Each structure stands twice: as structure tokens, then as C-alpha cells.
Amino acid sequence: MHPARTNGTVLKALLRERGWHRYDSFAREYSRIAAELGVDGYPPEPRTFRRWLGRMDDLPRRYYRRVLEAMLPGYTIEELFAPFDLLGGAPLPAPNAVAIRKTELVRLMAWMSAEAVA
Secondary structure (H helix, E strand, O other), rough: OOHOOOOEEEHHHHHHHHOOOOOHHHHHHHHHHHHHHHHOOOOOOOHHHHHHOOOOOOOHHHHHHHHHHHHOOOOOHHHHEEEEEOOOOOOOOOOHHHHHHHHHHHHHHHHHHHHHHH
């Protein structure tokens, strides 16, 4: 894909598809998933969120990666931040089935840990 035609990231397209493309809906879902995983539930600042939706030169900080991958199972952090032409009509890349299973296992382990404490 030609960089000049790129107007976002795969993350932006996936969030739009799920209705989480506005900061408030994204932050709510991010916090919910973080709580499920038992990690710090503070979503990124709105400025950071907007930067994530555009073209990025580097990946987000490590503590955001786990939650983002759990929010969008089947996609690695590298795939989520790959350039994507939202206007070009190309289909979104398909999720990786192995990554989905890993994400489901992480969620199950977090739930089991919470149940053991309760």
C-alpha cells in the first residue's frame, strides 16, 4: 500500500467497525477489558488515542499493548498499528486464529484467578 494513500491504522478501521471509534466508547471498552485482565484500567489520554488512529512511527507503550490485543483478539500489536487505507475499499486483514485462542486463554486465566480469590 502506498503511504500517501494511507489515512489510518488497522486499529482505526477495527474500532470503527465495532463502534468504538469515539474516545468515550473506546475508553469505556478499554477499561472493561483491562479490568477483566486484572491490569491498570486507565485508558490512554484522548491525544494519545487520536495519535493511535493516524499513522504512527512506533508502537504504543508496553502496558497498553496487552489490553489492545485483548480488545481486538486475533491481531498482534504490529498488525493493529499497520497502515490501512480506510477509503480504498480493501477488506480488513483477517484475525489470526492462534492469537484469538491465546487471548481467550489469558481472559480465562484472569477470571479463574479472580474466582479463586472470591
